[in-house]
Amino acid sequence: xxxVTAPSPVTPAPPADLPGTLGELRxxxxxxxxxxxxxxxxxxxxxxxxxxxFPGIVGYxxxxxxxxxxxxxxxxxxxxxxxxxxxKTRLIRSLVGLLDEWTPVIAxxxxxxxxxxxLTPGSRALVAEAGDALPVAWLHRSMRYGEKLATPDxxxxxxxxxxxxxxxxxxxxxxxxxxIHFGLVPRTNRGIxxxxxxxxxxxxxxxxxxxxxxxxxxxxxxxxxxxxxxxFLVASANPEDYTNRGRIITPLKDRFGAEVRTHYPLDLDLxxxxxxxxxxxxxxxxxxxxxxxxxxxxxxxxxPSVDPRSGVSARFxxxxxxxxxxxxxxxxxxxxxxxxxxxxxxxRAPSSSEGVNKVPFLSSEAAVARVGDxxxxxxxxxxxxxxxxxxxxxEVEILGHLLRTATAETFRARLAGLDLSGFTALVDxxxxxxxxxxxxSAELLRQVGTVPGLAKAxxxxxxxxxxxxxxxxxxxxxxxxxxxxxxxxxxxxTDSGRxxxxxxx
Numbered sequence: 370x371x372x373v374t375a376p377s378p379v380t381p382a383p384p385a386d387l388p389g390t391l392g393e394l395r396x397x398x399x400x401x402x403x404x405x406x407x408x409x410x411x412x413x414x415x416x417x418x419x420x421x422x423f424p425g426i427v428g429y430x431x432x433x434x435x436x437x438x439x440x441x442x443x444x445x446x447x448x449x450x451x452x453x454x455x456x457k458t459r460l461i462r463s464l465v466g467l468l469d470e471w472t473p474v475i476a477x478x479x480x481x482x483x484x485x486x487x488l489t490p491g492s493r494a495l496v497a498e499a500g501d502a503l504p505v506a507w508l509h510r511s512m513r514y515g516e517k518l519a520t521p522d523x524x525x526x527x528x529x530x531x532x533x534x535x536x537x538x539x540x541x542x543x544x545x546x547x548x549i550h551f552g553l554v555p556r557t558n559r560g561i562x563x564x565x566x567x568x569x570x571x572x573x574x575x576x577x578x579x580x581x582x583x584x585x586x587x588x589x590x591x592x593x594x595x596x597x598x599x600x601f602l603v604a605s606a607n608p609e610d611y612t613n614r615g616r617i618i619t620p621l622k623d624r625f626g627a628e629v630r631t632h633y634p635l636d637l638d639l640x641x642x643x644x645x646x647x648x649x650x651x652x653x654x655x656x657x658x659x660x661x662x663x664x665x666x667x668x669x670x671x672x673p674s675v676d677p678r679s680g681v682s683a684r685f686x687x688x689x690x691x692x693x694x695x696x697x698x699x700x701x702x703x704x705x706x707x708x709x710x711x712x713x714x715x716x717r718a719p720s721s722s723e724g725v726n727k728v729p730f731l732s733s734e735a736a737v738a739r740v741g742d743x744x745x746x747x748x749x750x751x752x753x754x755x756x757x758x759x760x761x762x763x764e765v766e767i768l769g770h771l772l773r774t775a776t777a778e779t780f781r782a783r784l785a786g787l788d789l790s791g792f793t794a795l796v797d798x799x800x801x802x803x804x805x806x807x808x809x810s811a812e813l814l815r816q817v818g819t820v821p822g823l824a825k826a827x828x829x830x831x832x833x834x835x836x837x838x839x840x841x842x843x844x845x846x847x848x849x850x851x852x853x854x855x856x857x858x859x860x861x862x863t864d865s866g867r868x869x870x871x872x873x874x
Contacts, residue, residue, distance in 0.1 A: 392500075426463060428639040465513065476504040482558070489596065519566045526552060566607065579620055633670060633683065697737055776851065777855060805868045
């Protein structure tokens with residue numbers, strides 16, 4: 370599963386050594402293959418070579434992808450069924466990579482007809498007239514993919530085709546096949562066509578796809594026109610019991626050779642791998658913070674307060690990571706404006722209150738996320754979650770509780786068995802440590818000073834032997850929050866938004 374990216378708008382230029390006529394194509398030994406034969410042959414070639422068969426798809430290696438491969442090898446059209454944000458569209462679009470990179474077409478053909486297998490009467494006449502001199506064009510695989518988001522206003526004309534009134538006005542007779550304007554499905558002939566959210570397609574429109582799936586042809590209004598299309602049809606759908614917006618009609622469902630059920634990442638490692646691959650982070654987010662967000666997303670999915678039929682999209686965790694990174698970047702920008710120039714700070718000796726082991730207050734703050742930055746996601750991302758009807762008004766409270774639970778679980782997983790008494794000793798005798806969204810790393814580290822066990826804690830958090838001040842501050846804040854959540858430190862949030870950690874009293 371993964372985030373969907375739009376196809377590249379730039380079409381590659383075909384190599385100059387490709388045949389330019391039908392005669393040259395035959396002389397080169399080219400053999401016509403259907404789309405499903407291409408997919409089967411190229412998939413087998415990748416299996417034998419050990420190449421990545423579905424680049425960018427995470428978490429499906431042992432579950433979904435074997436079923437997809439069996440469908441492709443069998444030549445079955447398929448429907449992917451699963452909740453939102455499970456990478457269904459991403460998986461569908463990855464199938465294009467299994468097509469031949471270049472395929473020959475009759476130059477100027479609207480239906481991408483193969484020179485050795487023309488479909489329309491006009492193309493057949495052209496091949497018969499030109500013979501081996503027939504010009505051949507080459508189509509890149511990126512141009513052999515068609516996609517339609519099923520919407521209530523989708524018509525049969527959009528998918529299959531309709532009479533073109535302009536061509537009628539130009540003098541053609543109504544029975545002339547040249548008066549037909551072909552829809553998206555026939556224009557994707559010799560390619561892959563995808564219908565996203567198929568149940569949203571009106572049932573009378575779904576009927577128009579019956580012949581495409583079984584008889585492999587199309588019918589347009591009253592024309593006696595049968596075009597044996599060559600394409601691979603794949604659809605995506607949410608579970609019908611959740612959408613309540615429609616259903617896949619039984620005859621159409623019966624014509625799909627395979628129904629493949631998708632799912633969310635099955636374990637934490639896959640959730641983290643998906644986050645690392647898909648999140649577009651504008652600042653550094655340490656591993657332990659990413660783990661908190663991954664556990665948070667999984668906790669939201671499993672919460673009894675969340676509607677289990679709707680699912681919690683993988684985009685939830687991705688957006689959370691991007692929001693946390695943005696919070697770190699915002700802090701760095703605001704602190705840079707509030708701190709005096711470096712020369713004014715670094716040009717003086719530290720005062721006696723700072724001590725020789727304190728970190729100097731630098732004028733620039735690198736953008737590194739902390740666990741406290743995750744608090745903002747509970748309000749900004751609540752719209753991505755559908756709660757049970759009885760939880761209205763408690764959405765932020767529920768998400769906040771689940772975030773704290775995820776933080777505590779990460780704290781135990783990362784720092785279990787480590788002696789953290791040096792941190793609890795910091796708040797003896799009513800002392801407090803103050804942090805927060807706009808507290809700089811230098812300010813936080815000055816309050817902490819030299820703490821026994823800090824180096825081991827930072828190493829357990831994956832921050833290395835020589836972390837930057839910002840990374841060290843992220844580690845310190847996580848330890849303080851974890852000690853609070855395990856009832857070893859007290860915590861208070863001031864009116865100004867700062868967080869104060871102190872003794873349990």
